[in-house]
Amino acid sequence: MKKNLIVVGSGFGGIAAALRMRAKGFEVTLLEKHPDLGGRARVFVKGDFIYDAVPTVITAPYFLEELFILVNKKINNYVKIVPLHLWYLF
Numbered sequence: 001m002k003k004n005l006i007v008v009g010s011g012f013g014g015i016a017a018a019l020r021m022r023a024k025g026f027e028v029t030l031l032e033k034h035p036d037l038g039g040r041a042r043v044f045v046k047g048d049f050i051y052d053a054v055p056t057v058i059t060a061p062y063f064l065e066e067l068f069i070l071v072n073k074k075i076n077n078y079v080k081i082v083p084l085h086l087w088y089l090f
Contacts, residue, residue, distance in 0.1 A: 002027045011039020016067055023070040057084065 003026050007018045010032040018028045036042055040054045058064065061081045068075040075081070 004029070006031060009039060010034075010037040012041060014039065016063070019067050019070055 005021050005026040006029045007014050007021070008031050010030055014030065014032075015037065018030045022028045030037075034042065034044070036044065038053070042053050044051055044053060058081065064079075064081070065075050068078070
């Protein structure tokens with residue numbers, strides 16, 4: 001018998017939790033109040049403008065790569081991660 005699981009929120013954490021549980025054999029339902037996925041990392045359109053919900057920097061791309069491996073996909077087939085070259089240091 002397959003176990004059912006509900007994940008609320010489709011930000012990076014919700015998507016990661018859903019993928020990990022799916023890889024462990026759970027039947028997963030992902031709930032999101034917005035019409036698109038991504039949580040604070042999403043982009044949305046309002047009127048004539050496109051907004052980034054929050055400035056997004058991925059500081060640990062290896063976590064994303066791990067999620068793609070869980071579902072037998074290659075991250076390079078879907079996204080291009082580009083390093084950020086800072087012009088200043090803290």
